[in-house]
Amino acid sequence: MxxxxxxxxxxxxxxxxxxxxxxxxxxxxxxxxxxLKISSAKDNAAIFSIAQGLRADLKGYNAVKQSLDRSISTVDIALAAGGSISDLLIEMKEKAVAAADSGLDQTSRDALAEDFEALRDQITTIINNAEFNGTNILDSGADVIVAITNPDATQTITVDHQNLTLGGPNITFTAGATINTQTLAAAMVSTVDTALDNVNSVLTSLGAGGKSLEAQRVFSDKIADTIEVGIGNLVDxxxxxxxxxxxxxxxxxxxxxxxxxxxxxxxxxxxxxxxx
Structure with missing residues (x-):
């Protein structure tokens, strides 16, 4: 020393x-x-960079879930409207069948026609209100549902537009359709039957689309949770x-x-x- x-x-x-x-x-x-054990790049540049990329993906999946939620709600509104229209068509068929009876007096047929027309007009009211977040996939427009499914917004699920307006491709009778004669009533039975089949087919299509959206929503939750856990494993x-x-x-x-x-x-x- x-x-x-x-x-x-x-x-x-x-x-x-x-x-x-x-x-x-x-x-x-x-x-x-x-x-955090890694809160900045100077703690560990490589791990911090990976974590930031995962955080960006996580934010992207938050947007994915919002898009899916909006789409699911829009489909749910359309399904509810379509179901109500299907119910109305069943009632309208009952009125048309009754009015097609050749032995029915005109007063009774006119009463049936009045009920039929009220049900007919209700279809239009339902269509006009089948809107969510500015999107209506049952009217005469061209709206479609497009939900993003990945954080880069490069993959989507689409639910097509279905026109259920009167005089349209699925419900061919018009806003002036009536059953105030035996001949008109008899013809209307077949027309309403066809419309009912078409509407039920539309409901099947919408139901399948809604199921796909809901399945993707569940999957997105799982992916987001996995990413969040992964970030925690890296930096917490x-x-x-x-x-x-x-x-x-x-x-x-x-x-x-x-x-x-x-x-x-x-x-x-x-x-x-x-x-x-």
Whole structure:
């Protein structure tokens, strides 16, 4: 051991160790405060970059779920409307069959015709209200449902437009259709039957589309949860481990301060060489 008043090697070594302990302690405290072992690129550039990419995917899947939710709601509205129209057509067939009876008096047939026309007009009212978020896939327009299914918005599920308006391809009788004569009533039975078959086919198609959307929604939840867990595995701090490290480093810091204090007192021994 050399004695020097210019250089205190022991103090320098003690200071170096104390600074390292203080830096480690700050790192642990940051992890405890943020809950993250990797909170920036300087902690681990490669892992941070991977985590950021996964976070972007997770945000993308949040948008996917919103798109699917809107689409599911639109289909649900269309299914409810289509189901109501199917019920109306069943009632209209009953009126038409009754009015087609050649033995029925005209007064009774006129009453049946009035009921038939009220049911007919109700179809139009339902169609006009079968809208969600500005989209109506049952009217005479061209709206379709397009839901994104991946975070890059490059894959979609489409539910086609179905025209259920009066005089349209599925319900061929017009807004002026009536059954106030035996001949008209007899012809209307077949027309309503065809419309009922068409509407039920539309409901089948919409139901299949809705089922696909709901299945994709469940899958998107699972994917998002898996990504979130994956991000946590990469960047989350082990709080139990960090708590133990914190206590260890706090003790080590206190000992380091004492060691530095002792090392700083060493040059005082030089005075003894001079009888101090």
């Amino acid at each position: 050399s004695f020097s008043v210019n250089t205190n090697a022991s103090a320098l070594s003690a200071l170096l160790n104390l600074n390292k302990t203080t830096t480690d302690l700050e790192t642990v405290q940051t992890r405890i405060n943020t809950g 701090a082990d709080m139990a481990k960090e708590s133990a490290n914190l206590q260890s480093l706090q003790v080590k810091q206190q000992l380091g301060v004492q060691a530095l204090s002792i090392a700083n007192q060493a040059p005082q021994a030089i005075l003894n060489l001079f009888g101090g």
